[in-house]
Amino acid sequence: MTTRYLTKPVSTLRKSFTMDDMKGTTGIVPEDKCANTHATGDKIESVELRLNEDDVNGRSVELTSKKDSYVLMRDCNASTRLTAQHYLWKDLLGYLIHPDIPTGFDDLKIADVATGNGIWLHDVSRSKSTSAELHGFDISLDQVGPKAWLPANIRMHIWNIFDEPPPQFIGYFDIVHVRLITVVVKNNDPQPVLANLAKLLKPGGYLQWDEVDTISSSIKTVPGVSGSSLNKLYSQLKGNNTRDDTWVTLIEKSRVHTTDCHFSWKYRLTEILDENGFTGSLLYTYEYGHGLARLWNDIYVSTWKEFANNVLKTPRMSEDLERKGMEEARNGAAIMTPKLVWVTRKE
Template identity: 60%
Template sequence: MSATITITSPTSILENGHSVDDKIPKETVVSLPPTASGWKGTSFGAKDPYALMRDCNANSRLTAQHYLWKELLGFLVHPDIDTRATDLRVADVATGNGIWLHDFARGKPSSIDLHGFDISLDQVGPKPWLPANTHMHIWNIFENVPDEFVGYFDIVHVRLITVVVKNNDPRPILANLKKLLKPGGYLQWDEVDTIGCSIKTVPGTSAENLDTLFSQLKGRDTWKYELTRIMDENGYTGSTLYTYEYGLGTARFWSDLYVSTWKEFAENALKTPEVSRQLEHNAMLETLNGASIMVPTLVWVTKKIDDSTN
């Protein structure tokens, strides 16, 4: 039976690097580095419709984003999911720079088996520097799940892939994520709610430019209204949505993160440098005067049906 906790009307925002609608650039082939320290191993589909950047600033944004999320949620893996086993197999899909796996591994025994999957590993550190129990793979979430990972994982985590959902239908993604899971394994899917969002200001402060800037990151993702039901009708059970909101005390941190995301998007996808620079300048003046973007965070927790118990 599915449950919903403080669900609001969501749509999309670009936090993990993909563009919306017709702003997605032409696909380009990712070339894996030929050096001994580079990633040249497991690869399943290597085309990269990434609308943000993969440089040091983008990596810094991903890292800051991770710790803001962790502070807001109070967890990496939701308390509904038991992580005490010493032989856990955990996947982080759309792993980005791998910061979630890095943080999850802290304090855990080396016997747990950690795997990151993404369409590009350009933001991940050199392979020899990762712990022996952490493995990275290039994989397109719409391609077939590699045979060795079918039914392999106890926990699959995915965050901020809203805009790769095609035709407003998350079912193909849910199907592949389910294939990764063992029977009875858990999926945690994290997103943001940009219909339930707002721009808040101190009295007398304008936010016209900040609102315009933020509106360029939004999409229309009505599938989130129904995701708990969709999960429970497609091989999952007990699907639950949790909603979290940050307060005004940390609003500036989050607002700067969204502006930073937009700045990458503007440079890499909008291709309107002069207009974008002026919009950013005006929006930041409004931020300095006391305007901030407020966006609720959404976390779904669900479990793959275990047919073996029937």
């Protein structure tokens, strides 16, 4: 089979290939502007992109992402959900950065991993001096605005959390923040992710890791109201609905884990942190009351809807389940999920 090597200007490459076209490829990013594509027949095997920070609308492409396995959406509705979700988290926690983490120096360097649309960094930037460096990392920056509209001290970078961090950021940050990456953790083992997060931190730097307690979640209702449809859709989102073979088959085909044992690492994370180069690890648990239950419930239904559209792809079944679930919510039922925050310091 013939092997072809193609050399094109970056602008031509970007018009010729999309990320969907290059799923499953790997790449590295040196500094000069060119792109080499290694193809066998019509199959792209690897892509070496050479871009600088201004080549992708002000976004730094440190490493070419591997296949994007994100199971939710990145459209305007998804970004709106991320923004609303951020402010609910902030209201519940009462902080952006945990008060145990020192932040009172001007040249603070902060990383937000799995930054999404960057809302957490935007909020942090309002209370930090312009000399502070705020860096967002994600496998996709489709939800982030252009560089010209970002605060001067925010920089965004494409990075796959399972790849080696860009060399210029190893041992660079005082604080690394990560939130809601449960779906990223593979084989019930957070250590590969943790190892790369640790590499970003300076010795003595702090990690703040925020998650939802999917195992302790429940459906709360006022007396006499059913929550069965909400329970079913949330079970689909968590990937543990074993009472409906149709859904289980779809979830398995989408390669989403199907039992709560996939999430049990959260109950061991404090010990895992202390056994892997961190010290003084503490877990904080937060629960919201019934007053905000409907707001949180709608966030989870919205998240499930993205999952259903992007992964399950059974619109009639999903529309019916959403209709029934939201009827239950209007009558007085809600998904209730505690929040977990780990704070730890790198040795």
